[in-house]
Amino acid sequence: MLRSLVPVLTVVAAIVGLWYLAAIWMNATWVYDQAAREGREVMLVDLVTETLHQERPVLPAPHQVAKGLYDGFFGQKVTSKRSLVYHGWVTLSATLLGFVMGSGLGILLAVGIVYNRAMDMSVMPWAIASQTIPILAIAPMIIVVLNSMGVQGIVPKAIISAYLSFFPVVVGMVKGLRAPDGMQLDLLRTYNASAVQTFAKLRLPSSMPYLFASLKVGVAASLVGTIVGELPTGAVAGLGSRLLSGSYYGQTVQIWAALFAAALLAASLVAIIGLAERVVLQRMGLVR
């Protein structure tokens, strides 16, 4: 862990450095235009200071994004329409609701698939094939159709995010429930274990590593689903709508701040599941 800290910090520093250079380079055109209009020469120092402090830069410098994030989080009351906390919560609540629905249904379907041969053969090929399909494309349609049926607010977005987290969980959980090998299943048979006991004492515990791996994929997919689900409703609330309204009005700093807020949200969701994974697996004795 500590061994890779220095390399990681070096890489991150290099990325930030490149970012500053790119910001100067990409924002330079505007500075030269301004200077030519006012008829003054641009020195290197002016170029650097002016490119890094524009109102609507082509590429905002890291400190501008950081300031945008800080203003978004702490600059106003959390109920304000300009607060990233408010928009983040709108996105997070829909994501969590959808994720719980999607992964719950996914686990149920996986149990059905493992215990019912007909279900396995009917559903499983479609579940696998659906992973190659850009499901996200139907997000706007779901929103609009549900809207025309009078369903608004958090539910349509949650349905999209549930749909996206559903299939990774099904596929991972089926793999996990099938992880016990024949020897272990035979052992439980010699114990005269019932189907419920086999499930509770062998299949479910041995599926945990697979479950957590697919939950991590699922929660990331859920968040993407919610953000895309927020696009077609006309940018009312949520991080996706911040992205869209930022792109309508050319507010680049707002776009980048929303993007980083979404990244923070995704990273913390994955980290929370990772933490739960470590605790659960440790209690079960699966990690040494």
Place this chain on the structure above:
Amino acid sequence: MKGLAIMAAVAAAGFVADWRLGLVLAVWFGAWTLNAGLAEGRGPWVRRVVPLIFGITLLALWEMTVDLFEVNPVILPAPSAIWVQLIDSIPVLWADFVQTFVKGALSGYVLGCGAAIGTAILIDRSPFLQRGLLPVGNFVAALPIVGIAPIMVMWFGFDWHSKAAVVVVMVFFPVLVNMVAGLKATEPMQRDLMATYSASYWQTLLKLRLPAALPFLFNGLKIATTLALIGAIVAEFFGSPIVGMGFRITAEIGRLGLPMIWAEIAVAALAGSAFYGLVALIEKRMTFWHPSQRRQ
């Protein structure tokens, strides 16, 4: 037998409540019983026929439900209506397909995967860079990268270039992480053998490590196929010329042209699975030696 009785009872109750509901339930249970019976059988054809019957049943139930309950086509069009729309608008769909898939997704996919493979080979010689880049790459791969779409649209304009740029960023990190893992997949014994042949770095790379990395690489490439299509379609939601799958979907939503949207989604699903299937086929050809590809 008990299952059959329950199904019959539920279907009968459906008939009592509403004959249309009963009919739908009866078809569902009939098809399910057929599948359950077939699934007991052995034979290679069972594995193909059962999912096919399931899919056809779902389509039939969809059609029946829409027709019997007279569902408003603005909410859910029937499969037959979607099919008619699909056939009628093949030129439009083809133009959208070329714009989004061939120009946007495919060019971005090639560029992004190429860049990722190149980067992986470059940083392969430096353990320091690997230790630094891999955690960053893994971190970025979990982020909602589609969010950069509005930025790319601002930088590269409305046409396919911005979509390709989004795709490049989306596919880069999964492929990079897999390729770096793949380059580590050789065993010391194999590398020692190459050393006893006095093989140079490039010879070892070409003849041992790149082939050994292929199974990992294809894993990343297969994940990237779906990401590429998603990236190209979602990027069009943020601005596009008046052609493209994402554009068509947003435009038809405004006109409530649901059959057209479904037709577009059918094309996207077909393109996505075909793309994935193609990469899987190439994998089969190139990694025929790997245990996972051997015939059982």
